[in-house]
Amino acid sequence: MKMAIVIDGKKLAKQINARTQQQVTELVEQKIQPGIAVILVGEDPASKMYTRSKQRKAETLGMKSILKEFPQDTSEQTVLNAIKELNEDASIHAILVQAPLPPQIDADMVTSAIVPSKDVDGFHPQNLGRLYANQHGNYPVACTPKGIMTMLAAYQVPLTGQHAVIVGRSILVGKPMAALLMNADATVSVAGHHTKDLAALTQQADILIVATGIGHLIKAEFVKPGAVVIDVGIEHDQDGKLIGDVDFDAVEKLARAITPVPGGVGPMTIATLMQQTVELAKWSQLNG
C-alpha cells in the first residue's frame, strides 16, 4: 500500500532554530539581545508546559526570556499594567499572552494593548488588518499559520489555484491561515462547527488544514486521495497520549503528505515564534 509522506516538523524546526541561533549571535555582537516576554494567567498544566518550552527554547538560542505568571483570578487591569511595562521595556522585542485567558479578562482589550511592533502573535487589529489586506512591509503574523506556510514551502506543495480547506476559524490559527493562503493565490474555504456537511467540503480539499481541538475529528472518508493534510490539533486521549484532530493511521493510507502529532505543527510553531522574535528585534533597529 502507498503511504503518505510524513512531514517532519521536528526536523524542519531544528533547521530553523539553527538559523535563528546564528542570527541571535550576530545581533548580540551588535549589542542587541533579542528578548521575548510571555504572560501566563492561570494554572492550566498544558499552558504551563507550553510556556516553559517556549522559555527554554528562547534561552537555548541565546535570547532574553521573561515569564510573567499571574493567578487565575487576576484582574484585567493587572494584565494591562504588565503589558504597558513590557511595551516600554527596550530589552523586550516580543510579547505573547498565552491563550486562553480567564473569563473576567477581555481578550480584545489585551490584544489591542500590546504595541503592534512587539505583537509576536500577530493578534493586534493593525497587524491582522495588514495581513488581511496583504500589505507589503514588515509586520508579525500568527506563528502557527506562518510555520505551516514554511512547512508547505519546504515540501514544495503548490498553492496557486489549489483548494485549501481550513477547519477551525480562531484568531490564533484558522483566520490568519485563511488570509495567508488567499494571499498565496489558493482558493480557500473555512469551516466551523455550524458547517452543514463537513465531510462533503473537506473531501474537496487539495490541502486540508485542521485546527479544532476535537481529537480524530477527521477520518479517512473526509479526505480526498492525494490531499496534503496538516493537523494543528493537540488533545490528550483517555490514556493521556497526545493525539491530533486527524485520525493519522487511517488518513496516512490515502493522503499524499501528512503532519504527525506530536512532531508536526507544534515544533514549527515554537521555531517560528523564535524566528519572529529575532525579526522583531531587527525591525526595531530599522525603525529606531
Ligand SMILES: NC(=O)C1=CN([C@@H]2O[C@H](COP(=O)(O)OP(=O)(O)OC[C@H]3O[C@@H](n4cnc5c(N)ncnc54)[C@H](OP(=O)(O)O)[C@@H]3O)[C@@H](O)[C@H]2O)C=CC1
Ligand atoms: N500545534 C500547535 O502549534 C498549536 C495547536 N493548537 C491546537 O489547535 C486546536 C485549535 O486551537 P484554536 O484554534 O485556538 O481553538 P479554538 O477553540 O479557539 O477554535 C476551535 C475552532 O474549531 C471549530 N470547531 C469545533 N468543533 C468543530 C466541528 N465539530 N466541526 C468543525 N469545526 C469545529 C470551532 O468552530 P466555531 O468557530 O464555529 O465554534 C472553532 O473555530 C487546539 O487543540 C489547540 O490546542 C493551537 C495553536 C497552536
Ligand SMILES: Nc1nc(=O)c2c([nH]1)NC[C@@H]1CN(c3ccc(C(=O)N[C@@H](CCC(=O)O)C(=O)O)cc3)C=[N+]21
Ligand atoms: N498566545 C498564544 N499563542 C500560541 O501560539 C498558543 C497559545 N497562545 N495557547 C496555546 C496554543 C497551543 N500551542 C502549542 C505550541 C506548541 C506545541 C508543541 O510543541 N507540541 C509538541 C508536543 C508537546 C507535547 O509533548 O505535549 C508537538 O506537537 O510535537 C503545542 C501547542 C501554542 N499556542
